Amino acid sequence: MDPIEQTARFLQRRGLRLATAESCTAGLIASHIADVPGCGxxxxxxxxxxxxxxxxxxxxxxxxxxxxxxxxxxxxxxxMAHGVMAISQANVAVANTGVADDGAPDGTPPGTQCFAWLIRLPGRAALAHTFTETRRFCGNRTDIRQAASAWALQRIPHYYALATSTSQSPMRSPTLPISRSRQ
Incomplete structure (x- = not known):
């Protein structure tokens, strides 16, 4: 089973509902979940x-x-993650914004992607655990968007585990240094 399907099944087994707020990935994160049979x-x-x-x-x-x-x-x-969670009944929200190619007016390097994950645990709907990361992916525009959407999904189980292990209070992940993904 590939990592995206593993994440889809992870969400499904736990009865989690996902909402995405996507900029650079333009719907690819959601599309990957929709591609997995039975995970609609x-x-x-x-x-x-x-x-x-x-x-x-x-x-x-x-x-x-x-x-x-x-x-x-x-x-x-x-x-963005807070915004999509506010308009949905989701208990997991993933958001992404970034630059897939040259041309960012502020000089942000190509491949830079910023992510956020919000996780509401059962019985604690008013409390969302918050996690953010910035990463830099290599490749052409399509490679970067594909890598970013896969990364956004693959981190859900990791952050869900952190949220459940620290269910006393919400936390924010440390900002990871910009790194290059393996292509």
């Missing part, structure tokens, strides 16, 4: 908020936050 009930919703306006209007990301941290930032991905 796991995917609650997917929002592709590619433009800054969509991030603001659909997900409630504030203009001030974007101005302060930039579009490719953990802060923006976290706000």
């Amino acid at each position: 009930s796991t995917l609650q919703c997917a929002v592709v908020a590619y433009s800054p306006e969509a991030k603001k209007q659909i997900l409630g990301v504030s203009a001030a936050l974007i101005e302060r941290h930039g579009l490719t930032s953990e802060a923006v991905s976290l706000a």
